Amino acid sequence: MxxxxxxxxxxxxxxxxxxxxxxxxxxxxxxxxxxxxxxxxxxxxxxxxxxxxxxxxxxxxxxxxxxxxxxxxxxxxxxxxxxxxxxxxxxxxxxxxxxxxxxxxxxxxxxxxxxLDAPLYTLNTAPYEVELFKDYYVTKQLLSTLKSTNKMVQITGSIFAHENGYNNCLVINDDKNVVEALQGNLFMLTGSKLVTPPLSDGCLNGIMRKQILAIAAKVESIEVIEQSISPFDLQKADELFVTNVITGIQPITKYRKKEFGNATAAELLKRLNAKIRFS
Incomplete structure (x- = not known):
């Protein structure tokens, strides 16, 4: 129907x-x-x-x-x-x-x-490996932040990920900074700093991105920052995760030779579910 x-x-x-x-x-x-x-x-x-x-x-x-x-x-x-x-x-x-x-x-x-199978958001702890998708770029412009049906970068990137055995890919912009994942926004935890690319870098103006920014800002141990992320920054991170409204938070377990934890992702997901239940 x-x-x-x-x-x-x-x-x-x-x-x-x-x-x-x-x-x-x-x-x-x-x-x-x-x-x-x-x-x-x-x-x-x-x-x-x-x-x-x-x-x-x-x-x-x-x-x-x-x-x-x-x-x-x-x-x-x-x-x-x-x-x-x-x-x-x-x-x-x-x-x-x-x-x-x-x-x-x-x-x-x-x-x-x-x-959908699961009513609330659940944490997927299975291996989840990503790679950079460098064949095509996201441009730094307002149209890139919209959910339009012009998604050739995401489609070709998804095919690349599938053909090479990755769970997802990270997309870069014309400045070669990491903008987002193919199916959601990217967050990077390094120490106590939780970083996500600004909308001016061309990332999607994600609804779950907004929710996680608001939830994380209330966690005293986390400093929330919107700033550009270089591919080199990924190697120094403690956690990487992807957000969207269907999955909630998807932890990334591996990028190239670096493996990541998920403690902060798990805590934020717990707070997200609490917000949904009591809203």
């Missing part, structure tokens, strides 16, 4: 050969975690989506309030079999017409969903 512009349908019957999301990657999306019929971090997702639509000059439907967004997600989920947790995705795309220059900035949206 799919939610297409507010209607629950089995098929959208969208004409692919005329769809701008398919033809030009002219689409913005949000990936959401839903727990017990509640969209986690709803306000953050909503305002990031609204900001992204404005940045790419897409018209926002007048009725698309934050409450309406959550209602559309929950309506779709209720059409599935009962489950505690879901991964949902809402995608906005410009209506058909035009080539690079659209004939209209009016939009349509689709919501899709699938069940």
């Amino acid at each position: 799919i939610n297409y512009n507010g209607s629950i349908v089995a098929e959208t019957h969208i004409s692919i050969h005329q769809n701008r999301a398919f033809l030009y990657g002219d689409a913005i999306f949000e990936t959401l975690k839903v727990l017990d019929n509640k969209v986690l971090f709803l306000e953050d997702h909503y305002f990031r989506l609204m900001a992204s639509l404005r940045i790419v000059r897409m018209e926002i439907p007048m009725n698309f309030t934050m409450e309406y967004m959550e209602e559309q997600v929950i309506n779709l989920i209720n059409a599935f079999s009962p489950a505690a947790s879901f991964r949902a995705r809402i995608t906005f795309f410009r209506k058909e017409g035009g080539r690079y220059l659209p004939v209209t900035n009016d939009t349509e949206f689709i919501v899709t969903a699938e069940e």
